[in-house]
Amino acid sequence: MLTSERSLCDRVELVKGQTTAIIDEIIGSLPNSKRLTDSERRGIIARYTSVLEGNFIYWMTATAIAARSPQSQPILLDNLYDEVHDAHPHMMRKFALAANAFPTDKDFMALHDDLTRMRLFMGKLMPVRSVLAMAFFEGFIQKFMAYLADLAMELNSNELEYTDVHGVCDIEHTEGLYKVLAAELALAPSEPEEGLFEGVILLRTLIEQIMQPEYEPQAEHIAGLRNGSARLATSGARG
Numbered sequence: 001m002l003t004s005e006r007s008l009c010d011r012v013e014l015v016k017g018q019t020t021a022i023i024d025e026i027i028g029s030l031p032n033s034k035r036l037t038d039s040e041r042r043g044i045i046a047r048y049t050s051v052l053e054g055n056f057i058y059w060m061t062a063t064a065i066a067a068r069s070p071q072s073q074p075i076l077l078d079n080l081y082d083e084v085h086d087a088h089p090h091m092m093r094k095f096a097l098a099a100n101a102f103p104t105d106k107d108f109m110a111l112h113d114d115l116t117r118m119r120l121f122m123g124k125l126m127p128v129r130s131v132l133a134m135a136f137f138e139g140f141i142q143k144f145m146a147y148l149a150d151l152a153m154e155l156n157s158n159e160l161e162y163t164d165v166h167g168v169c170d171i172e173h174t175e176g177l178y179k180v181l182a183a184e185l186a187l188a189p190s191e192p193e194e195g196l197f198e199g200v201i202l203l204r205t206l207i208e209q210i211m212q213p214e215y216e217p218q219a220e221h222i223a224g225l226r227n228g229s230a231r232l233a234t235s236g237a238r239g
């Protein structure tokens, strides 16, 4: 193996290790699902659904548009094929509805600012950062599935197709995304370390908001957002 290939492999392994450590830290800090109230369980499923149902395919598509290496496209399209062919958004909705946890306007709006930041980040179409963000997201989703299934079962649902499928297929998807990361880094060997985890950090913040929103959106804030006259982030929220 050439020295440049060796250093690329080392760099991907290093980044993968750092990303996995962040995922494991989040999973390790999840509250005990048995000790949550039904309202808290419903809220987590609802906010998770409000992000995943409408944004996952969109962000993977953004990553496919951003990627530049010929090796990246087949892997990313294969991931999107599964999402579309097996109708994962439908699977997500079925899961939430069966747990009586379909998101309300408050659930959507509790994540408004952090979701907007993530959407704007994806719009910058930065290949390496986007791919790393999606590798993190797939890896997190896969490890989060057992917990999400526990929440649904605590809410007396046995509709677990979404969590069953994503606990398994995302292992392969995550590995594929690290191959894409290697291919994209090979085209951008001078990609700076600084900022590499930009999307990962935004997603981590979004996940933290899913688990425990910093504020409960009030009706007047939602109304303000509708007519464009106010931002949701007020007291106690991130600026």
Ligand SMILES: [Fe+2]
Residues within 6 Å of the ligand: 056, 083, 088, 166
């Ligand atoms: Fe999916």
